[in-house]
Amino acid sequence: MNFPHMIPYAEPYYFLFLVIGLIPIVLSLLIRGKRLSIYQTLITLVFLFISFGGVYWQQGVALIAYVIWQTLLVWAYFSYRQRKNQGGWFYLAVLLAIFPLFLTKVTPFVEHGKSSLFAFLGISYLTFKSVQMIMEMRDGAIKSYHPLRYIQFLLFFPTISSGPIDRYRRFEKDQLEPPVPDKYVDMLGKGVQNIFVGFLYKFIIGHYFGQVLLPIVSKVALHDGGISWALVGYTYVYSMYLFFDFAGYSLFAVGTSYLMGYDTPINFNKPFLSWNIKEFWNRWHMTLSFWFRDYVYMRLMFFLMKKKWFKSRIVTSNIGYFGLFLLMGVWHGLTWYYIVYGIYHAGLICVTDAWLRFKKKHKQKIPSNRFTHAFAVFMTFQAVCFSFLIFSGFLDQLFFKQ
Numbered sequence: 001m002n003f004p005h006m007i008p009y010a011e012p013y014y015f016l017f018l019v020i021g022l023i024p025i026v027l028s029l030l031i032r033g034k035r036l037s038i039y040q041t042l043i044t045l046v047f048l049f050i051s052f053g054g055v056y057w058q059q060g061v062a063l064i065a066y067v068i069w070q071t072l073l074v075w076a077y078f079s080y081r082q083r084k085n086q087g088g089w090f091y092l093a094v095l096l097a098i099f100p101l102f103l104t105k106v107t108p109f110v111e112h113g114k115s116s117l118f119a120f121l122g123i124s125y126l127t128f129k130s131v132q133m134i135m136e137m138r139d140g141a142i143k144s145y146h147p148l149r150y151i152q153f154l155l156f157f158p159t160i161s162s163g164p165i166d167r168y169r170r171f172e173k174d175q176l177e178p179p180v181p182d183k184y185v186d187m188l189g190k191g192v193q194n195i196f197v198g199f200l201y202k203f204i205i206g207h208y209f210g211q212v213l214l215p216i217v218s219k220v221a222l223h224d225g226g227i228s229w230a231l232v233g234y235t236y237v238y239s240m241y242l243f244f245d246f247a248g249y250s251l252f253a254v255g256t257s258y259l260m261g262y263d264t265p266i267n268f269n270k271p272f273l274s275w276n277i278k279e280f281w282n283r284w285h286m287t288l289s290f291w292f293r294d295y296v297y298m299r300l301m302f303f304l305m306k307k308k309w310f311k312s313r314i315v316t317s318n319i320g321y322f323g324l325f326l327l328m329g330v331w332h333g334l335t336w337y338y339i340v341y342g343i344y345h346a347g348l349i350c351v352t353d354a355w356l357r358f359k360k361k362h363k364q365k366i367p368s369n370r371f372t373h374a375f376a377v378f379m380t381f382q383a384v385c386f387s388f389l390i391f392s393g394f395l396d397q398l399f400f401k402q
Contacts, residue, residue: 317353
């Protein structure tokens with residue numbers, strides 16, 4: 001039997017395989033409260049083959065090589081960490097963990113769009129998991145290492161292509177302690193609900209914004225040239241498409257995880273109702289945002305404060321924001337619009353921090369009511385949509401490539 005190649009959750013047919021494959025897992029958790037470990041491994045291999053096999057076999061080979069590399073690297077650092085804890089070896093382990101992703105990002109830039117041999121769908125999210133492991137081993141938070149559990153964590157197929165980014169200790173707890181039947185009934189209901197809402201988001205609303213409206217407004221904007229009302233329309237249409245498409249995917253991933261008895265964290269929580277940009281990043285692509293916060297920003301801040309490079313905590317914080325979002329922009333790709341997107345958000349957060357300090361200092365003079373809250377939500381939404389216009393790369397096409 002030849003399995004068709006399918007990107008996870010991209011086509012409705014994928015869900016037919018998904019439902020058939022998950023039935024034994026659901027029944028076992030529902031009736032016995034136990035996992036079918038061997039079957040889960042087999043079904044994982046099947047879905048990995050569907051996603052990385054066929055004409056995309058090179059991605060599959062790259063994935064296998066990547067998993068072997070990261071498993072040996074994490075094992076080597078864990079073995080070292082049991083005896084010593086020198087910073088140099090820690091930084092080397094982190095750099096080696098990032099190296100395949102670095103090649104994947106740099107190769108298209110230097111080879112005129114040619115993909116790296118190491119590239120495969122989801123490499124960024126697997127790298128986040130590996131770096132997280134090494135950092136938590138360094139901190140002493142992870143005190144044991146089981147290669148098989150680590151591989152299961154790395155290759156958990158519901159989230160492999162685009163997250164959410166789980167934490168190893170939370171995943172391992174779910175792996176070792178499956179939910180009791182009563183709790184699993186609730187997870188099953190939430191999982192089914194998430195999948196149905198995901199269909200609404202991705203295949204109906206997202207499809208309408210992305211496949212119907214977006215080509216129309218982009219064509220008109222390119223025809224008009226420069227700044228136009230069509231460009232404004234493109235800004236909002238693309239923002240809606242980006243949210244509903246990505247949020248729909250995340251609902252599929254979280255819903256499937258629930259069906260398998262894993263309490264994978266959510267990725268979106270009504271981000272367009274945020275009243276400032278900091279709140280937005282607590283609601284948008286949450287697992288990515290929290291990963292960068294915990295493993296980049298907080299550690300960068302600790303380093304800068306320890307070295308006392310800046311006297312002012314405000315300056316230190318702002319430098320940290322620019323470093324964080326510049327890295328996030330580069331992670332998306334080595335193009336000017338991704339980098340500007342990162343710098344733009346860093347600037348927004350610095351301005352937000354300044355406003356919050358000013359507001360706290362003059363809270364008796366500044367009104368705070370439903371109207372001011374609604375106005376803050378409205379302004380934050382405009383700022384976010386403009387950032388998505390930058391992120392889309394459409395400005396590059398509009399002003400530089402016509």
